[in-house]
Amino acid sequence: MTEKEVSVKVQSLDGGNPWIETFTSRTDNPKKEFEALLNQWNIDFPDNKRKIVEIVGNTGKIYCDFHKANMLTVVRNRENYDIMECSQCKLFIKRHGLGQGFNYQRECKPDLVCVECNKQFKSKSGLKKHMDVGKHKTPEWLPDGV
Numbered sequence: 354m355t356e357k358e359v360s361v362k363v364q365s366l367d368g369g370n371p372w373i374e375t376f377t378s379r380t381d382n383p384k385k386e387f388e389a390l391l392n393q394w395n396i397d398f399p400d401n402k403r404k405i406v407e408i409v410g411n412t413g414k415i416y417c418d419f420h421k422a423n424m425l426t427v428v429r430n431r432e433n434y435d436i437m438e439c440s441q442c443k444l445f446i447k448r449h450g451l452g453q454g455f456n457y458q459r460e461c462k463p464d465l466v467c468v469e470c471n472k473q474f475k476s477k478s479g480l481k482k483h484m485d486v487g488k489h490k491t492p493e494w495l496p497d498g499v
């Protein structure tokens with residue numbers, strides 16, 4: 354499931370100016386998701402209740418959708434790790450430790466990634482310059498064939 358950032362206009366139940374909150378939606382129904390969050394908030398903070406004014410919409414931000422890319426845990430230089438790959442931008446990251454919750458959130462920008470270097474650039478011109486020079490270097494911690 355693709356995660357995306359959604360903006361919602363909320364308002365205090367006591368009135369006042371509405372403001373914008375953003376949250377990460379994991380379903381196709383961000384309104385329902387946010388309502389559930391808000392219900393919980395209103396239970397936790399009964400003196401500070403809020404309501405939805407409107408769903409402003411998708412901010413256009415998407416987040417990496419990581420899955421495990423290696424079959425077996427990698428052991429290298431006395432380090433143990435799994436390699437997680439984003440299905441959208443193809444970036445790899447290391448995940449240390451066994452059985453730990455994995456909750457790594459990063460903004461996904463598939464058109465700013467050099468797959469060979471496993472690197473995300475800040476701008477398209479930065480990536481283009483890098484591609485023009487053509488000096489790619491795969492990180493040492495990435496074994497071949499993942």
Ligand SMILES: [Zn+2]
Pocket residue numbers: 416417418439440441442443444460461462463
């Ligand atoms: Zn990604």
Ligand SMILES: [Zn+2]
Pocket residue numbers: 467468469470471483488489490
């Ligand atoms: Zn590169």
